[in-house]
Amino acid sequence: MKYQNYLIQRYLSKRWAPWAATLAVTLGVFSLLTVLAVMEGFKIEMRDRIRGTLSHLVVEADPFRGLVGEDLLLEAIQGVEGVAAAAPNVTTLALYKVGVMDHCVLRGVDPIAESQVSDLARFLLSDSEINMMLRDRYMLLPPEREPMALEQVEQLFSLKRRREVMRWRLEEDPGSGFSVESPPQAIIVGIEALRSFRLQMGDVVQISSYSPVTLEPCSGNFLVVGAFQSGVYEQDLRWAFTDIRALQNTLELWDEDAEDMRLSGISVKLDDYASADQIKVDVRREIERRMLLDESDPESIPMRSPSYETWEDKRAHLIQAVEIEKRIISVLMLLIVAFAAGMIFLILMLLVIEKQRDLGVLRALGATRGGVVSLVLRQGMFLCTLGAVLGLLGGWIFLENINAFHDWVYDMTGLRLFPPDVYYLERIPAILRWEDVLLVCLPTLIFGFLGSILPAIRAGRQDPIKALHHE
Amino acid sequence: MNELSAALPVISARKLVKSFPMANGAELKVLRELEMQIHESEMVAIVGMSGVGKSTLLHCLGLLDSPTSGEITYRDDSRTWRSSDLSEEDRCRLRNHFIGFVFQFFHLLPDLDVLENVLLPTFISQETGEWNKKRSQFEARGESLLERVGLKGRERQAPGTLSGGERQRVAIARALMLSPKLLLCDEPTGNLDSRTSESIHQLLRELHQDLSTSILVVTHDPDLASRADRRLQMIDGRFRSESDNQQVTDSS
Ligand SMILES: Nc1ncnc2c1ncn2[C@@H]1O[C@H](COP(=O)(O)OP(=O)(O)O)[C@@H](O)[C@H]1O
Ligand SMILES: [Mg+2]
Numbered sequence: 252m253k254y255q256n257y258l259i260q261r262y263l264s265k266r267w268a269p270w271a272a273t274l275a276v277t278l279g280v281f282s283l284l285t286v287l288a289v290m291e292g293f294k295i296e297m298r299d300r301i302r303g304t305l306s307h308l309v310v311e312a313d314p315f316r317g318l319v320g321e322d323l324l325l326e327a328i329q330g331v332e333g334v335a336a337a338a339p340n341v342t343t344l345a346l347y348k349v350g351v352m353d354h355c356v357l358r359g360v361d362p363i364a365e366s367q368v369s370d371l372a373r374f375l376l377s378d379s380e381i382n383m384m385l386r387d388r389y390m391l392l393p394p395e396r397e398p399m400a401l402e403q404v405e406q407l408f409s410l411k412r413r414r415e416v417m418r419w420r421l422e423e424d425p426g427s428g429f430s431v432e433s434p435p436q437a438i439i440v441g442i443e444a445l446r447s448f449r450l451q452m453g454d455v456v457q458i459s460s461y462s463p464v465t466l467e468p469c470s471g472n473f474l475v476v477g478a479f480q481s482g483v484y485e486q487d488l489r490w491a492f493t494d495i496r497a498l499q500n501t502l503e504l505w506d507e508d509a510e511d512m513r514l515s516g517i518s519v520k521l522d523d524y525a526s527a528d529q530i531k532v533d534v535r536r537e538i539e540r541r542m543l544l545d546e547s548d549p550e551s552i553p554m555r556s557p558s559y560e561t562w563e564d565k566r567a568h569l570i571q572a573v574e575i576e577k578r579i580i581s582v583l584m585l586l587i588v589a590f591a592a593g594m595i596f597l598i599l600m601l602l603v604i605e606k607q608r609d610l611g612v613l614r615a616l617g618a619t620r621g622g623v624v625s626l627v628l629r630q631g632m633f634l635c636t637l638g639a640v641l642g643l644l645g646g647w648i649f650l651e652n653i654n655a656f657h658d659w660v661y662d663m664t665g666l667r668l669f670p671p672d673v674y675y676l677e678r679i680p681a682i683l684r685w686e687d688v689l690l691v692c693l694p695t696l697i698f699g700f701l702g703s704i705l706p707a708i709r710a711g712r713q714d715p716i717k718a719l720h721h722e
Numbered sequence: 723m724n725e726l727s728a729a730l731p732v733i734s735a736r737k738l739v740k741s742f743p744m745a746n747g748a749e750l751k752v753l754r755e756l757e758m759q760i761h762e763s764e765m766v767a768i769v770g771m772s773g774v775g776k777s778t779l780l781h782c783l784g785l786l787d788s789p790t791s792g793e794i795t796y797r798d799d800s801r802t803w804r805s806s807d808l809s810e811e812d813r814c815r816l817r818n819h820f821i822g823f824v825f826q827f828f829h830l831l832p833d834l835d836v837l838e839n840v841l842l843p844t845f846i847s848q849e850t851g852e853w854n855k856k857r858s859q860f861e862a863r864g865e866s867l868l869e870r871v872g873l874k875g876r877e878r879q880a881p882g883t884l885s886g887g888e889r890q891r892v893a894i895a896r897a898l899m900l901s902p903k904l905l906l907c908d909e910p911t912g913n914l915d916s917r918t919s920e921s922i923h924q925l926l927r928e929l930h931q932d933l934s935t936s937i938l939v940v941t942h943d944p945d946l947a948s949r950a951d952r953r954l955q956m957i958d959g960r961f962r963s964e965s966d967n968q969q970v971t972d973s974s
Contacts, residue, residue, distance in 0.1 A: 253853045254845035261833040612829045615786055616896075617818025617846045619811065716786050719829060 254613065255626045259633060262602065269634050272598050275591035276638025276699065277645065280691055283584040284646035287687040289653070290577040292680030294570075300483040301569045304490070305562040306338075306368040306518035307527055308534065312557045315463050317513030319506050320552045327537050327552065328519055333530040335520045338364035341498045342515040345460040345491075347473075353449050355440070355491045357458060359498030362408045363401055368520040371492070372398035374479040375407065376442065381452065381478050384442050392480055407477045408437050408494050416476045420453030429455055429472075436497035438473035441487035442480040450475055462503040464513065471501035509553040516557065527561045535559045585694055591638065592698035595631050599706035603627060603713075610710055611718025624711035631703025632696075639695045643688065650681045730797055731759035732903050732936045733783060738792035740778055752778045753789065754959035760904065765930045765937040767947040770956030776940045779956070780908050783938070784821050785813045796820055798903050818847050822897030822935070824907040828889040830881035836892050837877035840864040843899045867895040870932075871925060887918035891925065898935065907939040911946075919943060 263269055310328070312318040321339050328337040341359035346352060366372040376384065376392070377399070384390045399407075406412055417434040429435065435455055444450045452475055459470040473493060481487055504513040521530055544551040563570060603610070610623050618626075649656065657679055661667055740753040752775040760766050768776050781787040783794060785805070794805040796816060803816060817823075830839045838845075844853060844860045853860070868877060871891035881889055890910060897905055907926070911919035923946045930937050939946065947953045954961040 253848055253850045254842065256850060257838075257845055258831075258833070265833060608829060609831050609833075612831060613842075613846065615784070615817065615823050615825075615829075616843050617814050617816075619814045622814075622846070716781055719825060719827075 254618065255622065255629055258609075258626060259630045262606070262630065263633075268598050268601075269630075272591060272594040273634045273638040273641070275594050276588065276635055276695060277642040279584070279587035279591045280639050280642025280695055281646045281649070282587060283581065283691045284643065284683070284688065285649060285653075285681075286580050286584050287577070287691065288646075288650050288681040288683040289679060290573075290580060291684055291687060292682040294573045294577060295682060296680045297573050298570060300481065301566045302370075302562050303481045303483055303486050304369050304371055304374065304479075305565060307521040307524050307562060308334075308519035308531055309516055309560050309562065309565060310519065310534065310538070310557050311516035311560065312514060312555060314515070316555050317463065317504065317506065317515065318517070318555050318557055319509035319511040319513055321511070321514055323541065323550065323552045324514070324517055324538065327541050327550075328517060328534055331530060331533045331537050333522050333526055334534070335522050336364070336367040337517050337519045338368040339495060339514045339517050340365065341495055341502065341504065341513075343460045343498070343502060345458045347456040347458045349450060349454050349456050351449060355444075355489050357438075357460070357491045357493060357498065359493050359495035361495050362404045365492075365518065366398075366401055366404050368518040370398070370481075371479070372401070372404050374481045375399045375404060375439070376478050376480060377403075381442070381445070384478075384480065385445060388446055391482065407439065410434075412476055413437050413474055416453050416474060420455075420474075423453075429474075435472035435474045436493055436501075437476040439477040439479060439492040440475055441490050442478045443484055443487035444489075444491070445478055447488065452476075452478070458501070460502060464505065465503055467503075469501060469503055471497075473497075511553075524561075527563075531559050531561055581690070588691075588695050589698055592635070592695075592702035594702075595634055595699055596702035596705060598634075599627055599631050599703055600709070602630075603706045603710045607713065607718045610713060611715040614715035615719060620711045623713075624707045627707035627710045628700075628703050631707070632699060635696060635699025635703070639692055639699075642695075643692070647683065650683055653681050654678050731761050731795075732764075732798070733794065733796055734759035735779075735783065735794045736792055738779070738782065738794065739790045740775070740782055740787070741790050752959055753782070753792075755792070756960045758954065758961055760936050760938055762903075763930075763934050763936055764952065765927075765939070765950045766952045766954060767950035768938065768940045768954050768956055768961075769942065769944075769947050774956045775959055776956055777908055780906050780938070780940060783904075784823055784906050785817050796903075818843055819900050820903050822900075822902035822905045824890070824893050824897050824905065824910045826909040826912040828881075828886070828893045828913075830889055830892055830896075832880070832882055834881075835877065836873065836879050836881060836884070837861070837864050837868065839881060839892055840867060840895045840899055842896055847900065864895070864899065867898055868892070870929075871895045885918075886914050887921060890914065890922055894922075894925065894929070898929070898933070901933075902935060905935050905937045905939075907937065907941075909940050909942065911941070911943060920945075923949075 310318070318324060325337050325339065328334055338361055343357050344354065345357040346354050360371070374392075380392070413434040414431050417429060418431045421429075421431060438456065440450050445452070450456065454475045456473050456475065457470055458473055459468060461467070462469045479487070479492070481490075499512045506513050519534065521527055538552065538557070541550050541552040542554045613623060614620075657668060735756060735758045738753050738756040739751070741749040741751045744750050756779065768779070770776050778787070782789045785808075789805070796803040798820065803812060808816070831842065834842065841860055841864045848856070865877060868874060871894055873888060873891055873895070876884070876888070881892065884892065894910075910926070911922050914922065923943065926937065926939065926946070927949060929935070939950070941947055
């Protein structure tokens, strides 16, 4: 009926309090949306980084028994439908010493094979890039940079490269006791290990670990010949790569029973990651089948019990941490919306009490109970919806310009709200998803409805005679 | 007006009982098997002591309250409604179209201007689209009613800026907006000084002459009561009518 919109218009045009409720809804929706979008952007950004140098699928051995039968394993895995490539690795926790002592996760890889299963080639840095990064501690590899070519990767681990680095090093520091002719094995460290000055290019580091075979300490010398940047601080500080054969020898991984060198695991790249869970099962089935074959069978693989995980399985806790963070913050921000709905409730309640007589008159002139209920309900929903729309619009405009805004704040105050060194994020990532918009709007409208329905029902319940009785 | 419709009452109440529960559990019987009828174009005055139940009767007749027992019948040229089988929707429609209310305390909506107050019954009966189509028609009627009650040119004024008598005139125009069959006035001058009251009485009598609306007015004013077609005195929850014997012959 016409009176409802007409009266709402009149009531609202003569009062400011209802607009305060709208403003509260606007702010609530605005902040909720902003937080969700930034958290989502952050999550996506982190997901890429968290994956780091992991391949799609990882077959990982029990550290004390390892895996043996490298060629057979690779052959078995590559035979599974959907597998694009597979590469062996040896991974160990190690201490290293260069003046100070520190620890790292040292991974022995076949440089060419590894480049085909993981993003290693994408993260490896050229000498000029290393120099630039050492000068600018916030510098990040641009995402569009081409991965390093396979020949270059091979080069990096080659004897020629080691000799070159060694020669260059000896020029600066002749008394190190190593010769250019037989340099130590190559090691490639994360850029943060160089930046933190624990390590330098050309350093010879002594690496100590335990051999899982002999259970005795073992050690070897490695020459820092290169660096990588994965974009995750922890990895770039702690991870190091070397040649798989060199590490197998250093760790004395000769397995007497199988008469073969042990592996720590096999990295697998898939044609399509979307079917990873199925392929994981297929790979497992194939390897287990071969392990159960009679030893005399040429396909037989010595019995071990590795685990089979996708990279997301392996990083589940980290991915979940960001997801849970996002959820917790959304729930907290939802309180702002709830508060706004509470304001709508109070304002409508006051209005219903103030306008008791008007409502009685309307009823006496023929308005139905439902009509009066809807008069109040509509008003509440109007305030709430308007607030939500303004908040959405504001949030959207803000998110579109969030980095310009951030720069502006930086220019005005010198304050970095979002310091780039923590996560290497130069820009604030913000991704506004439809799901999140819905996740904001739906509860807002529901809260708004809950805040409006009680005053509306009270207005409907009111006895018109009583309302008209008192002056 | 034809004979038949003149003979049939616009509203009639039969054996109307209204009682309120009291705090001590007993019942307060306000209306006791009250009988009454009002014919087309009749002006009836109700007098009685304060607290006797006049307002209660008007609330029941005006469908703002339901009687404890008994029946009220509403009748226009084409239809008859019985209070016992009215749906909530019918009650609202009758309040809107059939009955006009004038209260002691005017009860204008302060957020609307004078003309909007007069148009309020149309706002209630019409959807926005329908109303907008008939807008000029409604506004013309509202303006002519305001002119009729002597408030020409005051359409855009806020009710708060009017005197008591003027507010009651607006309220009367509002009650007449949808040409109701019956106007219920509960002490319309109870809150006004005697000179203003006199002019409101004058207006009511004039309107009664002009329009075919029946008027039921509760009043303490002997002058107004005496000039009505009939005067009903309420005592003890019923009427003792001084003109009962003339009722049939008077109805022309
Ligand atoms: N809702 C109610 N509950 C209880 N008693 C009521 C109620 N409404 C009216 N009464 C009582 O009914 C009687 C008649 O009241 P009313 O019709 O207002 O009298 P009046 O003739 O002065 O208009 C009074 O005694 C009043 O106290
Ligand atoms: Mg009264």
